[in-house]
Amino acid sequence: MLTRxxxxxxxxxxxTPAAVQHIVDRARANNTRLHLSGLLLFDSHSFLQVLEGHRAPLSELFGRIAADPRHRRIELLEVTPVDERRFAHWSMGFAAADAAHGELFLRFGGTPQFNPYAMSAAGALGLLERLGAAQSALPAARGRAARA
Ligand SMILES: Cc1cc2nc3c(=O)[nH]c(=O)nc-3n(C[C@H](O)[C@H](O)[C@H](O)COP(=O)(O)O)c2cc1C
Known part of the structure; x- marks a missing residue:
């Protein structure tokens, strides 16, 4: 069952940027193998990540991610069955949630700061899609695509 x-x-x-790049590189390798796709936003303090794929590998991966000592206060915004992927182009896309996107944070999160904990699932998905679309203009930013 396809799940997001x-x-x-x-x-x-x-x-460091190198440490974040290392996470993204491992994610791309593993997610490709697990046929998972998604996008990671990071502002140097908080992460907002969407993962999509079949429920069993997604659950297995999320267990590993949640146990990763590099982050804490993991708060689920959404776990839902879906008909289709929204991030099929990325095994794991990455975008910096920097202050230049204040208008988008306001539109999707209600505040000009990036605060994923205050976001609704719909707002988070909207922001992820919007920043993901901006990234798709940069082919180098893409991981290998996951299979549908
Ligand atoms: C914010 C965050 C997001 C992560 N996302 C992924 C991911 O999408 N896929 C993945 O395999 N690992 C991800 N990781 C890393 C995992 O927690 C774990 O270190 C990794 O899967 C181990 O794989 P390896 O043994 O191949 O290095 C993430 C870690 C952090 C802190």
Whole structure:
């Protein structure tokens, strides 16, 4: 059963850009193998991640992610069966949730700051899709596509 999961979390320690890139690289390799797709937003403090794919591999991966000591306060925004993928182009896309997107944070989250904990599932999905679409203009930012 195709399922979508969205969660928020925060870093336990400062992560260098190289450390974040390492997470994304591992995610792309693993998610491709598990036929999972998704997108990760990060503002140097908080994460907002969407993962989609079949329920069993998605659950198995989320168990691993939730136990990762690099982040904490993992809060589920949504776990829902879906008919189709919204992020099929990315095994794991990545976008910086930087201040330049304040207008989008306001539109999808109600505040000009990036605060995934305050977002509704619909707002989070809207923001992820919007920032994902901006990334798709940059082919280098893409991971390998997951199978439908
Ligand atoms: C915010 C965050 C998001 C992550 N997302 C993924 C992911 O989508 N896929 C993945 O395999 N690992 C992800 N990880 C890393 C996992 O927690 C774990 O370290 C990794 O799956 C281990 O795989 P490896 O043994 O191949 O390195 C994420 C970690 C963090 C902190």
């Amino acid at each position: 999961l969205i969660y928020a979390s925060e870093t336990t320690q400062a992560l």
